Amino acid sequence: MFQWKKVFKSVWFFIFLIFLLILWSYFHYPVVTVAVLASALRQSTPLALGALCGLIGERSGVINIGMEGQMLLSAFLGFLVSVWTGNLLFAVLAGVMTGALTGLLLAFMSVTLRIDQIIGGTVINILAFGLTGYFYQVGLSTKGKLQPISLGPLQDIPLLGPVLFNNPPITYLTLLLVLVMHYLLFYTRWGLRTRAVGEHPRAVDTLGINVFFMRYANVVLGGAIAGLAGAFLTLEAVGSFERGMTNGRGFVALAVMIFGKWTPIGSWGAALLFGFAISLQTQLQFGGLITIPHQFIGMLPYLLTVIVLAGFVGRARPPASIGMPYTKE
Amino acid sequence: MLNKKKNKLLHFWRTVDVPVVAVLFSAVIGAVLLRISGADPLDAYRALFQGSLGNISAFGRTLQKATPLIFSGLAVAFAFKAGLFNIGTQGQLLFGALAAAMVGFTVQGVPAWLHIPLALLIGALAGGLYGMIQGALKAYTGAHEVITGIMLNYVAINLTDYLTNGPLKDTTPGNIIARTPLILETSQLPSIGAFPLGFGLALLVALVVWWLLQQTTIGFEICTVGNNPHAASYAGMNVNYTLVGTMLFSGMLAGLGGAVETLGVVHRYQPGFNVGLGFEGITIALLGKTHPVGVILASILVGAMKAGASQMQFSAGVDKAIIDVILALILFFVAADVLIRKILRYRDTKGEDVILSTGWGK
Numbered sequence: 001m002f003q004w005k006k007v008f009k010s011v012w013f014f015i016f017l018i019f020l021l022i023l024w025s026y027f028h029y030p031v032v033t034v035a036v037l038a039s040a041l042r043q044s045t046p047l048a049l050g051a052l053c054g055l056i057g058e059r060s061g062v063i064n065i066g067m068e069g070q071m072l073l074s075a076f077l078g079f080l081v082s083v084w085t086g087n088l089l090f091a092v093l094a095g096v097m098t099g100a101l102t103g104l105l106l107a108f109m110s111v112t113l114r115i116d117q118i119i120g121g122t123v124i125n126i127l128a129f130g131l132t133g134y135f136y137q138v139g140l141s142t143k144g145k146l147q148p149i150s151l152g153p154l155q156d157i158p159l160l161g162p163v164l165f166n167n168p169p170i171t172y173l174t175l176l177l178v179l180v181m182h183y184l185l186f187y188t189r190w191g192l193r194t195r196a197v198g199e200h201p202r203a204v205d206t207l208g209i210n211v212f213f214m215r216y217a218n219v220v221l222g223g224a225i226a227g228l229a230g231a232f233l234t235l236e237a238v239g240s241f242e243r244g245m246t247n248g249r250g251f252v253a254l255a256v257m258i259f260g261k262w263t264p265i266g267s268w269g270a271a272l273l274f275g276f277a278i279s280l281q282t283q284l285q286f287g288g289l290i291t292i293p294h295q296f297i298g299m300l301p302y303l304l305t306v307i308v309l310a311g312f313v314g315r316a317r318p319p320a321s322i323g324m325p326y327t328k329e
Numbered sequence: 330m331l332n333k334k335k336n337k338l339l340h341f342w343r344t345v346d347v348p349v350v351a352v353l354f355s356a357v358i359g360a361v362l363l364r365i366s367g368a369d370p371l372d373a374y375r376a377l378f379q380g381s382l383g384n385i386s387a388f389g390r391t392l393q394k395a396t397p398l399i400f401s402g403l404a405v406a407f408a409f410k411a412g413l414f415n416i417g418t419q420g421q422l423l424f425g426a427l428a429a430a431m432v433g434f435t436v437q438g439v440p441a442w443l444h445i446p447l448a449l450l451i452g453a454l455a456g457g458l459y460g461m462i463q464g465a466l467k468a469y470t471g472a473h474e475v476i477t478g479i480m481l482n483y484v485a486i487n488l489t490d491y492l493t494n495g496p497l498k499d500t501t502p503g504n505i506i507a508r509t510p511l512i513l514e515t516s517q518l519p520s521i522g523a524f525p526l527g528f529g530l531a532l533l534v535a536l537v538v539w540w541l542l543q544q545t546t547i548g549f550e551i552c553t554v555g556n557n558p559h560a561a562s563y564a565g566m567n568v569n570y571t572l573v574g575t576m577l578f579s580g581m582l583a584g585l586g587g588a589v590e591t592l593g594v595v596h597r598y599q600p601g602f603n604v605g606l607g608f609e610g611i612t613i614a615l616l617g618k619t620h621p622v623g624v625i626l627a628s629i630l631v632g633a634m635k636a637g638a639s640q641m642q643f644s645a646g647v648d649k650a651i652i653d654v655i656l657a658l659i660l661f662f663v664a665a666d667v668l669i670r671k672i673l674r675y676r677d678t679k680g681e682d683v684i685l686s687t688g689w690g691k
Contacts (some may be wrong), residue, residue, distance in 0.1 A: 066459050103574050109661070109664075109665070113664075113665045113667060113668060114667070115661075115664040115665050116615070116664060118414070118611075118615065119615045119660060119661075119664040120664070122611055122612055122615055122658075122660065123657050123660050123661045123664070125657075126612065126653050126654075126656055126657035126660065127653070127654060127657035127658075129650075129651050129653050130651065130652070130653025130654035130656070130657060131650075131654055131657075132650075133648065133649075133650025133653065134362075134366070134650040134651050134653075134654060135366070136650075139451075224535075248479070248483070251416070251479045252479060253478050254475060254476075255473075255476035255480065256474065258473045258475065258476050259476060286365070293491050293494075293495065295487040295488065295491035295494075296487070296491065298483075298485060298487045299484045299487040299488065300485040301483075302480040302481070302484050302487075303480070303484060305476065305480050306466070306472070306476075306477050306480045306481065309466075309470075309472045309473070309476055309477065310466050310470040310472040311470070
């Protein structure tokens, strides 16, 4: 018997529905549609990167709720290097390095010192908030930010062209990273080991794989990705630094990661959905299409997430050994 | 006799050694940081101390700052016991604060002994019901409480913003700020001398939480569900009820924190006045190792730092943000007690792992 219920619950059904909706809207309001979708992609970038950071750590068994702090600190250092050197490439690298260092700190706390991982993340969050607040200076300015690069003829494809192929570098890099991480996690030896370390570290240890090394490597790599998200904020999106400018994105990225059930593609989809809701909100707010209090439009992305999550996604299963420090016998 | 006394002293030292050393280490590292950035650490710390514990009124300010932290810290700690990470305390606290303000300025002609408890109760209920949404979603749809908590925080910010700028806006002539009217005098929570009554209430509530967790069947069920939901279910406990009930109570604690802040300090609801109090609950709960007494002590410590920060900024010219750096270091050292025990050269460097986060996704 054909199960309609299964169809309604399937992801592909929703993707198809969204696809139809986008096409419909493109034929009626081409300019607005392109603007909303392009902004959705950019809004989703830091969330997708944050989610990638979180999931690679959590797949290996280390909870990371310090992404907010990792992003903030990287955004700050990336910005400072941009101010000092005027070189955006150096600045991005500085952001990535900072992120990797915070990852190293998190790994040291949770793997070596075996501190509770929620505490480890919270330490990074408060530390980053304090350090960036303390060393913040008013009135620093940079010589610009990363500019969009259009990919030649690809840009002329209707709808897809202006949305996908006319973006600044970190946005491209994010799309690439999502695919690379998916491949890495599910089709390579490294990925298999990472997942195994997160599920059953003792078994992996018995087979002679270094649990500590795998966790360190993944958390540091994740930190570097979070650093890229921080660099995105100051060097690509805004162009300057403000106190607490991550504005909860690290926590939303955490939600996005769980929403995507700890998979790169799933998280990316969740990030896109969230980015879409944010850009829709902006469009409704400033487009003057409807006249309801802006706060109600403001809560749209968040309510939407709760409804989608409760109604359609359901129970998420994290890696089995998450949060548990490993002790060698 | 003397030996026994010495033993007792040693025992006492062993229970407080890690926090004390953690605070000392953090202060030293903070001093180095201050020195590097060109400030005088001694000046800064002196001002910090004077602003928080220097005299009776400063001490009162410390207790006042500690009060909401005790509530939100208890809220987070309580949820941890059932394996739930209540990251939504901020939203619950906002609703508690707003609901208490509503009772405060709308209910008229009631004596204070009725008005204050009523406002507190409604505040607690508002926070509790809001927290219960998270619990119910978790129990019946499997939606993760961390996601729903983060999302509901944003919903709460927007909704309270709307209410204070719309239906509940202060209509005093000349007011253009989004805020509610002042609460009536009968609903204001007084201070006895410098001692804020809200702090006493916080201590009382901490005692109730301790009693509930340690001495009752409900507490036992909550801890069992937190440790192993499958075993709890097998033993005949209703895991879903426990999750919803825990979030209700946790939300009530957070809501109560907001209500006490409104009735005792702000005297109205104004967006931007309760920012961070809920989130800091996470820090407090972790610093206090989820024990009610630990939560109280952690709150007083953080409250003192917050109370003294203004004086430090004013008279020593040091940016308040350094407080967060020191707080992060304290949290780190308290959690890393293995490290401290090693530095103190204790023989039994085994230190037990405190793991709160195994409930991440169960």
